[in-house]
Amino acid sequence: MGCGMVENAAGFRAGRTAFREVDLFDVSKQRVGSAGQAELPDRPTLAGLGRKAWERMDRGTRFALVAAEEALEAAGVRGSMPVIIGTSAGAMPIGEDYYRVAKSGDRAGQFRRIECYQPQRQMSQLMKSVGVYGPLRIISNACASGANAIGHAFQMVREGKADRVLAGGYDGLAQLVFAGFDSLQALSPSGVPRPFDAARDGLAIGEGAGFVVVESLESAQARGAKVMAEVLGYGAATDIHHLTQPNPEGDAALITMTAATRMAGLEPGQIDYINSHGTGTPLNDVAEAAAIRRWAQGDSRSIRVSSTKSAIGHLLGGAGAVEAVICLMALDGQWLPASLNVREIDPSVSFDLVQEPREAKVEVTLTNSFGFGGANATLIMGKEGRS
Amino acid sequence: MSRIVVLGTGAVTPAGWGISAMMETIDAQRAVEQTVLERPTDQGASITTPVAKVPKLTDRSLLPKSPRLRRASALGKYAAAAVFEAMGAERHQAARDGDLRVAVICTLMNGCVNYSNRFFGEVLTDPSVASPILFPETVYNAPSSHLSAVMGSSAPNDTIVGDGAEWFAGLELATEWLDRGDCDLCVVVATEEMDWLSAEAMGYYSSSLLPSEGAAAVVLGREGDGPRLMSIPDPVSYAEVESPVDAMARLWRNLGADDNGRTLWADGRNGVARTDQAEDLPWHGPRISTREFLGEAMGASAAIQTVAALEWLRTGRAERAVVTAVGGNEAVGGAVFDAP
Numbered sequence: 001m002g003c004g005m006v007e008n009a010a011g012f013r014a015g016r017t018a019f020r021e022v023d024l025f026d027v028s029k030q031r032v033g034s035a036g037q038a039e040l041p042d043r044p045t046l047a048g049l050g051r052k053a054w055e056r057m058d059r060g061t062r063f064a065l066v067a068a069e070e071a072l073e074a075a076g077v078r079g080s081m082p083v084i085i086g087t088s089a090g091a092m093p094i095g096e097d098y099y100r101v102a103k104s105g106d107r108a109g110q111f112r113r114i115e116c117y118q119p120q121r122q123m124s125q126l127m128k129s130v131g132v133y134g135p136l137r138i139i140s141n142a143c144a145s146g147a148n149a150i151g152h153a154f155q156m157v158r159e160g161k162a163d164r165v166l167a168g169g170y171d172g173l174a175q176l177v178f179a180g181f182d183s184l185q186a187l188s189p190s191g192v193p194r195p196f197d198a199a200r201d202g203l204a205i206g207e208g209a210g211f212v213v214v215e216s217l218e219s220a221q222a223r224g225a226k227v228m229a230e231v232l233g234y235g236a237a238t239d240i241h242h243l244t245q246p247n248p249e250g251d252a253a254l255i256t257m258t259a260a261t262r263m264a265g266l267e268p269g270q271i272d273y274i275n276s277h278g279t280g281t282p283l284n285d286v287a288e289a290a291a292i293r294r295w296a297q298g299d300s301r302s303i304r305v306s307s308t309k310s311a312i313g314h315l316l317g318g319a320g321a322v323e324a325v326i327c328l329m330a331l332d333g334q335w336l337p338a339s340l341n342v343r344e345i346d347p348s349v350s351f352d353l354v355q356e357p358r359e360a361k362v363e364v365t366l367t368n369s370f371g372f373g374g375a376n377a378t379l380i381m382g383k384e385g386r387s
Numbered sequence: 388m389s390r391i392v393v394l395g396t397g398a399v400t401p402a403g404w405g406i407s408a409m410m411e412t413i414d415a416q417r418a419v420e421q422t423v424l425e426r427p428t429d430q431g432a433s434i435t436t437p438v439a440k441v442p443k444l445t446d447r448s449l450l451p452k453s454p455r456l457r458r459a460s461a462l463g464k465y466a467a468a469a470v471f472e473a474m475g476a477e478r479h480q481a482a483r484d485g486d487l488r489v490a491v492i493c494t495l496m497n498g499c500v501n502y503s504n505r506f507f508g509e510v511l512t513d514p515s516v517a518s519p520i521l522f523p524e525t526v527y528n529a530p531s532s533h534l535s536a537v538m539g540s541s542a543p544n545d546t547i548v549g550d551g552a553e554w555f556a557g558l559e560l561a562t563e564w565l566d567r568g569d570c571d572l573c574v575v576v577a578t579e580e581m582d583w584l585s586a587e588a589m590g591y592y593s594s595s596l597l598p599s600e601g602a603a604a605v606v607l608g609r610e611g612d613g614p615r616l617m618s619i620p621d622p623v624s625y626a627e628v629e630s631p632v633d634a635m636a637r638l639w640r641n642l643g644a645d646d647n648g649r650t651l652w653a654d655g656r657n658g659v660a661r662t663d664q665a666e667d668l669p670w671h672g673p674r675i676s677t678r679e680f681l682g683e684a685m686g687a688s689a690a691i692q693t694v695a696a697l698e699w700l701r702t703g704r705a706e707r708a709v710v711t712a713v714g715g716n717e718a719v720g721g722a723v724f725d726a727p
Contacts, residue, residue: 029514082621088526090548099507102584105428111591118496120549120717124626133627136717137556138548140495140527148545155563176503179510180522236569238491238544240536243455243523252541372523373532375544 001312003041004070009329011311012337015357018312019191019204024059024093025175030182034191036206036313037173041066049129056112058091060172061122063209063318067168069130075164075213076225078131082162083123084152085138086145086169088317088371090119093174132166140317142371143277144236145169146210147320147379151234153214154379163219168211169321177316178205184244186281193280193314195307196289196353198344203279206313210322227384229331232266232364235259239374245283246370250291253277253368256378257295264380266364268296271303271380273336273360274351275323275367278307279314288368289348296351306339306354320369324379327365331383336360388562391616393724394572395606396694396701397472399465400681401439401599404449405472409681409691410698418680421597426583436586439599439682441465451479453537458520460499462580463530465602465687470534470574473604478572482538490542490570493531494557494577496550496686499524501582530578542570551655552622552712553577554689555720559619561607571608577690578602589683592715593659599682603690605697614700614724617707618643622720634719635665635711644709644723648672651705653696655712657683665713673705688712693722700726 001011001018011018018036027033043054044066057065064085072078098113115121119138127133139148146169153167171177181187181203188194188202212228220227237259239252246253261268277288293300308326309315315322330336338357345353364382398405401419402412412419421437428434444464450456451471456464471479474489481487502524509517523529528546535544543564547557554577561573579600586598607616620641623634644650648671656663657678677692678684684691689712696708703726711721 031515080627083626087548090527095503096507098588099504099584100511102587103429105430105432105434107591110588114588114591115716118550118716120553120714124624124717127624127626134624135556135621136549136624136626137560140546140548141544142526142528152560155567159563159567161563176507176510176525179514179517180506180525182514183517183519183522185519236543238532238535238541240532240539240541243529243532243536255541371528372526373528373544374535375528375532 003066005329009333012308012326013335013357015338015340017340024173030179032182032187032189032191035173035204038208044069046129048131053125053129056116057122058094058172060170061091061126063172064170065126065129067209067211068126068166071211071213072130077164077213080134081132082134082156082165083127083132083136084149084165084167085123086149086317086321087119087138087140087171088142088145089171089174089177091117091122092176096175141375142373143316143319144369144371144375144377145317145320147324147369147377148236150212150214150321150324150379151236151377154231154234157214157216164213164215167214168209169318170209171207171315171317173205173207181205188280192341193310194341195278195280195310195339196285196346196349197342198346200280200282200285203281203309204313206315208315208322209318210325228328229381230384230386232382232386233260233264233380235378237376239376244372246287248287250287252374252376253288253291253370254294256376257291260378260380269299271364271366272362273330273365274303274305275327275365276305276307277368277370278309280309285346286348293350300350303351304336304354305351306337308337310340320377323367327367327381330362330365334360334362389566390609391562391565391607392611393605393613393616393697394608394611395473395475396697397469398603398691398694399441399468400601400691401441402681403442404444404468406694406698412680413675413677413695416680419682424583424586436583436590437597438581438586439597440581441601451537455533455536459533460502460524460580462499462578463533466493466530466534466576466578467537469602469604470576473606482540487572488542488570489538489540490564490573491531491534491544492557492561492573492575493546494553494686495527495546495548496553497579497585498527499529500585501580504582504584550714550717551685551689552714552718552720553686555619555622555722558722562619565607565609573607574604575607576602576604577687579685579687595659596657597682599684601684601687601691603687603694612727614697614727616722617725618723622718624718631665631713631719635713638719638721642709642721642723646671649706651696651699651708653692653708653710655689655692662713666711697724700724
């Protein structure tokens with residue numbers, strides 16, 4: 001959709017989509033050849049980031065670096081703080097290169113590939129580049145990783161273990177992952193994901209990163225920082241139904257949504273907008289719709305829901321963090337992003353599915369993230385002063 | 388941190404399935420048997436790498452029965468066996484019955500490399516027929532997902548990825564969850580598997596390293612009898628302190644343990660001078676270096692050290708144990724445990 005909060009907000013507000021033919025690797029033999037492939041940003045000018053360090057970063061890390069830098073700049077902080085980052089694929093494209101060269105028996109450049117393939121090496125370099133130091137935690141809970149990272153940061157700050165935490169999630173397109181979702185026939189053959197459409201036929205992969213600085217209100221106010229929103233609640237649970245399929249009734253999603261609203265001290269009817277996990281696969285959307293219906297307890301008709309994966313695709317380990325940032329955009333701009341390309345709403349939908357971007361009063365948002373393996377997470381954020 | 392107790396431990400190593408096989412090897416100060424991985428290159432040459440592999444499982448009762456494990460990768464099975472041993476039959480059943488909320492934290496460095504290797508090979512050959520059975524098992528959190536499913540627990544489940552010191556970040560996270568009451572028990576497990584890709588990769592760091600594999604697990608709780616987790620400081624990140632030697636010095640200050648001649652130090656030395664430097668410090672108490680006998684199992688090695696140290700405490704061979712590890716490119720970490 002673009003680079004930075006401003007470009008992205010403009011894109012979502014205008015109802016744009018970001019899908020194109022993938023040209024990073026050979027997709028000629030795949031069922032699907034398109035994705036939400038992002039424009040790789042230019043190297044940011046940072047004292048801690050030389051040309052060589054940038055070149056050694058994988059695609060996903062570069063997205064992460066740019067997003068982390070924007071978050072830190074907006075927060076006006078650097079220095080000592082824990083860093084919690086979610087990713088699913090890490091630096092997979094570098095691992096793919098290592099594999100190809102190893103198969104040939106060549107050794108040239110392999111040590112560098114082994115080192116740079118490791119996400120902790122990449123994230124340590126990211127920290128140095130943006131001038132942040134402290135303990136690093138990389139969460140890899142598949143597609144819930146980014147939301148879990150922000151949730152961990154929230155808990156750490158809430159319990160007084162840190163004044164502030166840099167948290168986010170990222171993933172870049174990788175051939176193994178793209179082919180993996182294609183092998184599962186989880187990708188939409190048309191390349192157009194239609195979350196909550198009755199005839200939805202799969203997801204589109206995307207790429208990118210989202211970062212936030214989660215800070216205690218006291219600390220932020222003490223340094224006169226502009227508060228973008230308050231994190232009000234977080235819930236995490238595990239769906240043990242199947243490795244790749246959700247419980248059809250959304251049991252774990254119900255647990256996380258209930259836990260997060262309880263922590264926030266809110267009733268479902270007080271949530272102004274839900275950024276759903278909404279992948280566009282037949283199984284996910286019906287399970288999430290069931291969870292929302294059960295969670296809202298008959299109060300779901302007025303709850304506004306959309307899936308921004310319909311615009312940028314599924315960012316996997318980055319999805320939960322990016323979608324949390326989209327909620328921040330909605331809170332800031334007082335508009336709702338849409339579930340695009342819906343032709344006929346699925347009968348499982350009991351809520352107000354936002355099909356066009358719209359102006360709205362938005363005080364509290366909720367975002368769901370569900371991952372392969374059953375990692376489920378819900379984050380609730382509200383305008384400053386809600387708590 | 389409130390009172391945190393180690394209620395059970397488990398391990399799978401090249402010495403065998405279970406803690407007793409592991410301790411026998413460590414106590415005998417005998418290196419495990421090496422095998423050789425051989426693979427052809429695309430040019431028709433052959434590359435051989437000595438490795439320490441986990442022996443084939445002969446006693447099926449050491450693995451919990453679950454359809455989830457049927458197609459699980461090797462490291463998923465190692466993790467399941469280590470956790471099954473750590474939980475014990477009674478607790479495992481209580482979890483299955485819904486009487487215990489058991490959270491899972493799985494720490495990894497390398498992950499499911501066998502399935503990734505096979506799947507990516509298929510993708511490069513012809514992606515249209517690449518196996519959909521393989522792909523889900525390539526995901527970092529597949530093993531931890533299986534563990535929650537095997538125990539029937541919907542409590543939180545996190546996979547955290549990092550270098551050889553990540554295990555300690557997992558222990559620290561477990562204390563958070565227990566303190567907060569997110570779970571009744573928290574299983575922390577580190578697991579790794581070996582194939583030619585990772586074995587050869589290790590050779591780029593040092594030809595003296597013996598690539599290894601396995602898993603080790605602890606069950607932590609707030610109540611009950613067992614060794615106590617006394618100190619688990621944040622790992623010291625190389626983003627903050629670049630030199631492993633300096634990072635280790637800071638870690639020692641944060642650990643709050645001293646060399647009183649009676650404390651066991653289960654260190655992470657593996658016989659490679661460059662990486663051992665940070666832990667090559669004088670020590671007056673007993674000391675074990677499990678990697679010298681069991682090989683370098685990446686993310687699992689620090690967990691194996693921990694389980695060995697806890698076995699010393701459990702059997703009364705030491706009153707206090709310090710465990711440390713020097714990660715390759717992220718952090719140094721450590722923990723202190725006291726005997727029950």
